[in-house]
Amino acid sequence: MSARRPLSKLGFLHIVPFTRDDPARGLQEALRLFEYGEELGLDGGWIRTRHVQYGVPSAAVFLAAAAQRTRRLELGTAVIPTVYESPLRLAEDLGLADLLSDGRLQPGLSVGPAKHSDQVAENILGPGWREEDISYGRLERILGFIRGVQVDETEREIGLGGAVEMSSDRVEPHSEGLASRIWYGGGSLRSAEWAGRTGLKLLVSNICSADGFTEFELAQRAQIDRFREHHPAGERAVVSKGHVILPTDNATAQQREKFEAYVEARTPRTRYAEGARTLIARDIIGSTEEIVERIRQDLGFQGADEILIELPFQFDDADVRHIVREFAENIGPALGWSPASQSQAVK
Structure with a gap:
């Protein structure tokens, strides 16, 4: 186990909540939060992906919009569950969004089964959803497309109703460097090892597999x-x-x-039960001094290079702005992090 690593980057992770009757308002509030995060000097703005819920289903579309409202901020996804995605279309969308952001995309991906009930999964994915590839092989196909693997022998002309168009030998648009910025959302020894062998970056959160441990930090x-x-x-x-x-x-x-009630309501789920397969970490609440001390003592934080502040789903715009501001102005600097300059370009 290596010593505590310096904190290199600090960002926020948002679900981008919206209401059924006025989704545009929530989306616009979130875009303004990305602008605000950049003004504060944070390194990244990240979003969760949600399907058949009141959250962003298409990360590439939202982040392409965020790219037009920011100049420097890294734009991440934590994470895109690939079971809902066409490998071809996801690779195309990520490549396009990365080019529109001038190389600022940080796509986080995951594999695994659909999270919906069997009936809902069938309704949205079709009757053959159980036969879908949900293995690492699915993600490797996406990575291959993003890396520019050859899908045809050569570029060629295609005749369409008398017109001639060119067909590429790889998935387009290709964004050079995007493949080196892919993250995997892991939470077990097996997934962490696979992400390492595959040469990806690793995203971890406050939920992980026990893997024989009884304490979250050790696992x-x-x-x-x-x-x-x-x-x-x-x-x-x-x-x-x-x-x-x-x-x-x-x-x-x-x-x-509100913060105290939120943490209190979520704390019971963090208590270890004998034989549990999943471990959940407690939320952190307190003053700057208390938060800094807790982060410095946490084994997971000690091994991480970057921190993503997970913004609670139920909080309003004023609440989340308070959280990101406190991190940018007080907590981050106390941990040794420095805000990015507005003139600093991210590549």
Whole structure:
């Protein structure tokens, strides 16, 4: 187990919530939050992906819009569940969004079964959904398309109703460098090892597989170490850790009450039950001093290069702006992080 790593980047992770009757309002609020995060000097703005819910289903579309409202901010996804995606179309969309953002996309991907009930999954994915490839092989196909693997022998002319168009020998548009910015959302020793062997970056969160451990921190740190053990870059392989962290300094009395109630309601799920297959970390709440001390003592944070502040789903715009501002102005600097310059370009 290596020593605590310096914090290189700081960003936020947002679900981009909206209402059934006025989805545009939530989307526009989120785009303004991305602008605000860049103004504060944060390194990245990330979104979750949701299907048949009140959250963004198409990360590439939203982040392409965010790219037009920002100049420097990295734009990430944590994560896109590939079971819902066509490998071809996802590779095309990510390539296009990356070019529109001038190479700022940070796509996080995952594999696994659909999260909906069997009936809902059949309704949205079709009757053959159970036969869909949900293995690492599906993600490897996507990676191949993004890397520019050959899908035809050569470029060729295609005649269409008297007109002539050119067909490429690879999936287009191709964005050079995008493949080096792919993350895998892992939470087990097996997934961490696969991500390492595949040469990806690793995203970890506040939920992980027990893998024989009874303490969350030990399980997560073992996964981070396993990832680097099998990565071609070794100790230079990059890990980002997401966590719900609620700063109470400079919060209103109403916000502090809301934050405390939120953490209290979620704490029972973090208690270990004998034989549990999944471990969940407690949310972090407190003053700048308390939060910094907690992060410094956490084995997962010690092994991570970057921190993603997970913004709670139920909080309003004023709440999430308070959280990202406290991190940018107080908590991040106390951890040794420095805000990015507005003139600094991200490549």
